[in-house]
């Protein structure tokens with residue numbers, strides 16, 4: 001299980017996924033934005049937003065495998 005949001009795992013393989021904190025487009029509070037790369041025939045790049053404040057959620061579902 002990889003714990004996101006913490007420090008980089010030492011010695012671990014870094015996925016191409018990126019996450020950063022930016023303001024939520026809906027409520028303006030800090031939300032988790034992300035960029036996920038998935039090889040699905042071609043390389044697809046998803047942009048995501050997940051806000052804990054208002055529940056706003058866009059794009060790729062982090063919780064789905």
Ligand SMILES: [Zn+2]
Nearest residue numbers: 024027051054
């Ligand atoms: Zn929000």
